[in-house]
Amino acid sequence: MLFDKNYYRPFNELSRLFLSDLGGSRFHSSPSSHRVPGLNLFEDDDAYILEMAIPGISPDSIDITVEDNVLSLTGERPVPEGIDRSRFSCSERSFGKFNRKVHLPRHADRDAIRAEYENGILTITLPRAEESRPKKIEVKAR
Amino acid sequence: MKENNEALCTGATCTSPIEENRRSYCSPNIDIHEAEGEWIVEADLPGVSKNDLDIEVENGVLTLLAKAMRSGKRAGNGAHHVHQEFGPVTYRRRLKLSDQVNLDGISAEMLNGVLTLHLPLVEKARPKKIEIKSTE
Numbered sequence: 001m002l003f004d005k006n007y008y009r010p011f012n013e014l015s016r017l018f019l020s021d022l023g024g025s026r027f028h029s030s031p032s033s034h035r036v037p038g039l040n041l042f043e044d045d046d047a048y049i050l051e052m053a054i055p056g057i058s059p060d061s062i063d064i065t066v067e068d069n070v071l072s073l074t075g076e077r078p079v080p081e082g083i084d085r086s087r088f089s090c091s092e093r094s095f096g097k098f099n100r101k102v103h104l105p106r107h108a109d110r111d112a113i114r115a116e117y118e119n120g121i122l123t124i125t126l127p128r129a130e131e132s133r134p135k136k137i138e139v140k141a142r
Numbered sequence: 143m144k145e146n147n148e149a150l151c152t153g154a155t156c157t158s159p160i161e162e163n164r165r166s167y168c169s170p171n172i173d174i175h176e177a178e179g180e181w182i183v184e185a186d187l188p189g190v191s192k193n194d195l196d197i198e199v200e201n202g203v204l205t206l207l208a209k210a211m212r213s214g215k216r217a218g219n220g221a222h223h224v225h226q227e228f229g230p231v232t233y234r235r236r237l238k239l240s241d242q243v244n245l246d247g248i249s250a251e252m253l254n255g256v257l258t259l260h261l262p263l264v265e266k267a268r269p270k271k272i273e274i275k276s277t278e
Contacts, residue, residue: 039225040223040226041223044222051228055254056254056255057254083175085175088173089176090173093186094186119188119191120255121255
């Protein structure tokens with residue numbers, strides 16, 4: 001895995017406080033190519049955004065759950081029926097179950113979570129709670 | 143043919159951030175199999191819409207070229223990256239087609255970031271009987 005529970009980005013104070021990935025299970029295909037669907041995490045002033053690259057699945061088959069501050073994304077890209085991939089001339093794509101978990105920042109508004117699937121990318125948006133949005137802090141001179 | 147692989151792409155997801163001005167291509171993962179009278183090529187192109195995809199055949203070489211945009215509308219407008227495993231890359235893959243392929247019959251479909259290409263085969267030339275003339 002690319003990272004562990006003690007995920008820390010020294011150049012970024014804010015990221016230390018929130019999104020850390022608990023890793024995921026394999027997205028199996030041929031034995032030579034184990035890959036977990038790629039994940040991007042962003043934040044802007046209003047929301048936390050997560051993107052996962054999972055082309056070729058049906059959006060209703062994705063399970064998105066939040067429990068104890070952990071967002072879980074589970075699903076499966078089944079091998080099409082009647083197809084024997086071992087007989088393919090070339091088989092690089094990944095199929096099978098996937099599961100990735102991400103720790104949510106405390107100030108993510110879980111109830112307002114939104115999910116969209118477009119062009120094979122799942123985008124999850126969590127608005128930031130008001131109190132966590134960037135504010136200017138005044139420095140009072142003595 | 144040589145491809146520019148500076149971006150360390152290992153398939154549909156790239157492991158290094160992509161700089162705007164560099165020509166770095168990502169090679170998408172593909173599957174190829176033979177079906178009834180045709181070859182089928184399927185390519186994973188997450189983040190690519192039909193309009194961003196170019197398919198060309200020249201001199202028996204089929205080239206796929208596609209620009210994956212960030213589909214998240216806000217990601218990119220001043221959004222700050224916390225963690226990035228894949229980027230808004232340019233996908234490129236070239237396939238040499240054998241002369242068994244009927245180039246005029248190639249068709250393509252795109253759905254949910256997966257491109258399916260149908261490459262029909264030409265009708266095989268019939269075996270010819272060769273007459274042997276006897277010389278007297």
